[in-house]
Amino acid sequence: MISIHLKKGYDLNVAGKPSRELKHLPSPDQVALLPDKLPFVKTRLIVKTGDRVQIGSVLFEDKANPGVRFLSPGGGEVIDIRYGPRRVIEAVVIRLDSNEDHREFPAIPENRIADVPREKLLAALVDGGVWPLIRELPFRNIPRPGAEMPPAVIVSLSSKEPFQPIPNLYFRDKADLLVYGTRVLRRLAKRVIVSIADRDADLLAGKGLGEAPDCFPIRFRGHYPAGDPGVLLYRTKRTSKENRSWFIHGQDLLLLAGLLRDGVFPTERTVSVGGTASPVRGHFRTRIGAPLAHLLSGAEPNGDIRYVQGGLLSGYAASGKGHLGLYETALTLIPEGGERELFGFIRPGFHKPSYSRAFLSVFHTAPFARNCNTHGEERACINCGYCAHVCPVDILPQYTMKALRADEIEEALALGLLDCVECGLCTYVCPSKIELYQILKNAKASYYQEMNR
């Protein structure tokens, strides 16, 4: 097994870690898909409010990427289609029947994977609605089903972001699907790279993944975002041909493998719930698109709380009445922290976590409670270089930001804009509180739109 050590990056050390217990939640009364959280998808609705759907019925498709469709994660009635600003579709909500119907898909036994033609395999993934789970670097868009064979597909099993589900827990009683899944992926790409954190690496023991000539298990060590497929690609690529590799997260691979093996659209997710403001902390097995309140098992968090889906750095804030996104497997609850602090900037700061060494917290090793305060106001860039120091893919975020503000796209690209893995660390450490992550991410997104016009 190849071993990689990422020296850059940064670990947040956040309090409120989820326990290592896995609890099965009862079925929620409704589930939803969130179209506006899907990358670069232009939604064309197939269903309308009041329609009856089965597990696996098509809810909507992607106008921009013909053929790509999104299937219902539940059986019952479409009770609400929620629109946001500028008529963007925020959620398609389905009330579940007590006895859910599901659509049948063709199943492929494990020993037949090698014999099915690649086109048929692709068609099975697209029809089965699991195609959107595969994404393409560097824009993290959903690849075109007809696209040429990518140089590699990276399976990312562990994430170093707080607090993502532990592979050992989400793989519980599903370990055989990993081998099945990698067999499928080997048909899709020239190489399959399976990356796992050093601490979780015993999961791969005895699976025989490394025996296939086109499958490369990699164990990594290091700080967040060491587990990100973009970082892995940046650290291992030798030519620019590899830039357009695909990736899939561990839990998504389980869904993909589950569909092909069993012929049923899979709906199960393992979600970690944590954060200092969360009334429950642990791992929960639930449904795709489950309501966030359902994950808290009915317990009400009190105070001014922010619900963060998908991780404190790369995730997004959600409403407490919202639903789990398709890709998101973590929910973190932290206080908003919208209070003013007397002489906040000059306190010794034993309890103030910082990437810099300008607080006494350098002597504090226990996890820190966090909130959403920006801890300062936005100022001009003073070129302190913290962002460049922490960037896992050696972009110079400060110079890239300046190049982008001057509309020098070529220069930004030369600086490595497209290598950006959207980890959010540059914004996190910035003492001038500049939204570097947003600036870089938006620039990448508009570059993608420009190229796919």
Place this chain on the structure above:
Amino acid sequence: MKQTVQKLFGFLGRPFETGGKLEKLHPLYEAVETVFLWPDRVTAVSPQVRDQLDLKRFMSFVILALIPPAVYGIWNTGYQSRLASGLSLDTAGALWTGLLIFVPMLIVSYAAGLFWEVVFAAVRKHPVSEGFLVTGLLFPLTLPPTTPLWMVAAGISFGVVIGKEVFGGTGRNILNPALTARAFLFFAYPGQMSGDVWVRIIGEPGPAADAVTGATPLALAPTLAAGTRFEPALHEAGFSFSTLLWGGYPGSIGATSALMCLIGGIFLVLTGIANFRTIVGGIAGVLGTGYLIYFSADPSASPWYSLNPFYHLVMGGFAFGLVYMATDPVTAPGMERVRYLYGFLIGALTVLIRVYNPAFPEGVMLAILFMNIFAPLLDQLEISIRNRRRIPNV
């Protein structure tokens, strides 16, 4: 306590709000308010959590690091002044005299500088930047105690307006504003800035009359006959290595003590506010160039040629300039490797100006300003090398 302060600011802030009588001065009010009450802004976009370090703390750490040279400088200024005036030399008295000289300069520096900051902030509708707190303190520390107050005001105005604000304010300036201010006075009023007047006599009015002649170590060299060895001459004039290191001699208020600058520098490097690469490069530059001259030049031609290069580190304002001015992140290169080069060239230029240009006894100010101009070029050099090594991704 917090509620009281919050209420107080709620009351005081009313005229500054939109529609209030002092609406235009809102940046000033905001600057004062956020010193007491840290803002309550929460993240609107990802990432949801942010680091605790902000520019206020960043800049206040430079001010903390300036305390050792400032306190020592105040004492030294008072001490030298009382020595020349024939008064008792107790520490408390020296500090008091020093404060009487320094505090008016500091107040004028902050007041005049803040005036321009607020003017520009109000016109641009920007907040007042914290960087000024550092500039306003740095500048008077680089001045001789004999500088008249109107000159302090003129200098800081030039530094803030021409050195910083015309370029767009903090973060966008090419030159270090405090050094720009000092360079302005240096060239505009050479008599007061580079002459031999460095000590104030107490009780006598008028700037010219209340100063006595006291050559600084750097001004000593041109007065020596060719062929004299510099070190013995320095010792004779009372400037032993340890005196120069401690800084107990007449000079710019805060810049005489290399030891205090070293303490401040260690603090800045340990807290990660200043980059050690510039400092290491600067020391290497002085020693490298110094030894090159020491070993290659004929010692009989100039007293400088026979000087042990370590003296360059402790003489004049080099230590102060290197620790507090050269490490200014805005005007220094942003790339890590060229920071060594940047520091090295500052050190080398300082020595070259001192040794070869008798018109400017102090080289560090010009060396840093000169290298400020070259910082973007150095950055460009390293970035282009870096970009070439990158596997392209377009």
